[in-house]
Amino acid sequence: MRGTPPAGDTDPDALQRARGGDGEAFRRLVEPYRRELQVHCYRILGSVQDAEDVLQETLLAAWRGIGDYEGRASLRTWLYRIATNRCLNALRAGARRPPHAAAYRTEIPMPEPSHRREEPSWLEPYPDALIDEIADRLPGPEARYEVRESVSLAFLAALQRLPARQRAVLVLRDVLGFRAAEVAAMLDTTENAVTMALKRARAVLARELPDSGRESTPLPDSxxxxxxxxxxxxxxxxxxxxxxxxxxxxxxxxxxxxxxxxxxxxxxxxxxxxxxxxxxxxxxxxxxxxxxxxxxxxxxxxxxxxxxxxxxxxxxxxxxxxxxxxxxxxxxxxxxxxxxxxxxxxxx
Structure with a gap:
């Protein structure tokens, strides 16, 4: 998978006005990244509802912190840093596992399963209409296909098997294409720690998604x-x-x-x-x-x-x-x- 290209260069005039408290200028700066940030949160959290909540937290934190943004990293990278850490905080807090969703009570007894997971899979579906807002901006069918692959249920279910930090590293490096140094700065860690986390995450995904020779998926709406x-x-x-x-x-x-x-x-x-x-x-x-x-x-x-x-x-x-x-x-x-x-x- 390759990273989604940035939406464009930051407008210096809009940035200056946003730092001065201009809410409309801030909105114009962050709007091109809104949907891809929501999808990023969804990949890590597995829930579109939780992803929207964390996205709103991210935008609020960015608005409050825009005056301190110095431009050493791109605005997109800065926003991804905020969003990723908000996702990790949510996972640590256990906010995604409310007691009422801990088990699904069936109307009748279920037959003996082929496999029983140790814990529930906290995964929700994501509407294609929202994915298309990102995919349609990308050049060429291959890039659009990669975006859809990175939100496939099989890929997301495999991500759920990873510890939260490994999950974030794999998404940032292999899905979004950020460099190891950028990911280390986002997570306040070292490049070596990022490299080791990515190696472990890839090994788990290789076990969870081993069928690289599977017949190709038909094209959407073909x-x-x-x-x-x-x-x-x-x-x-x-x-x-x-x-x-x-x-x-x-x-x-x-x-x-x-x-x-x-x-x-x-x-x-x-x-x-x-x-x-x-x-x-x-x-x-x-x-x-x-x-x-x-x-x-x-x-x-x-x-x-x-x-x-x-x-x-x-x-x-x-x-x-x-x-x-x-x-x-x-x-x-x-x-x-x-x-x-x-x-x-x-x-x-």
Whole structure:
């Protein structure tokens, strides 16, 4: 992965006015970096809601400190330093792990998982509409592809396995392309410490994301992707477990953050769908959207007694070649408005 290029040189006149207390001048200085800073916080925290909170803290701290900004580093680097340290403070404080989210209580007993994580995965989906604000500014399809790869659910889930400081170092060095000396200054440490942290982080990611030879992911909104997504949508809405299973890779995963239970392989996933998701003839209506550079759906369940469809979370597909390599289900309905999706629908 390569770093996102700076949005441009800082306007000296605007900087001088901002130092003098001109709020509009400050806004013009920081606005080009707002979205990429939010995505940066999201990569480290795994939550778009927490990322927005930390972004607001970052901008407030920058406004209060702009008078002391001496320009030894670029404004972008200075803002990333503030944002990164605010993220690390949030992780240390445990602000992202409220007790009410510690466990998801299912309506019926869950089948025995293929794997059980030691702790919940504090990961939320990120709307593609926000990613596109960054990707569309970058030169060439390769740079835009790299931005989307750096917010893929697989990459973010692997980041969650890293200690907070290693997570920050890897994002700053390998995703954003900052030099070791710049990262050391941001984190008030030495270049050698940055190098060692990066080495350890890369080793963990190599174990968590070993499948470099996997079939390529179809391009977003390509005919290949639409064909797979449409077939999956038809199968799930019809409750056709066999058709869904036939679309899965042999090593496909079903995960449900923050639930620490994971199911791997067509048999385990098919059993889960038949005994939990589609149990008793339950039927869904799927509304297409996109999350983390991947096709996704808002899920709605029919209410037999009314014409309403009630929200039932967000489902994200990870594709590899002509198959589905992962199904990631987010049960939190409060995420839906970020994707422009309602809490309920009239029957369709």
């Amino acid at each position: 005919p290949q992707e639409r064909r797979i997504v449409d077939a999956f949508s038809r199968a799930l809405q019809a409750g056709d477990v066999d058709a869904i299973v036939a679309m899965l890779r042999n090593d496909a995963w079903l995960t449900m953050p923050p639930v620490p239970l994971e199911y791997q392989g067509p048999d385990a996933i098919g059993h889960f769908l038949a005994t939990v998701a589609l149990r008793g003839g339950r039927r869904y209506v799927l509304i297409p959207t996109r999350a983390n550079g991947q096709p996704a759906f808002g899920c709605y369940v029919r209410d037999p007694g009314t014409p309403l469809l009630h929200a039932h979370g967000l489902l994200v597909l990870t594709l590899a070649g002509e198959r589905i390599s992962a199904l990631t289900r987010f049960h939190d309905n409060s995420l839906l408005p970020m994707f422009g999706l309602p809490r309920s629908l009239r029957g369709v």
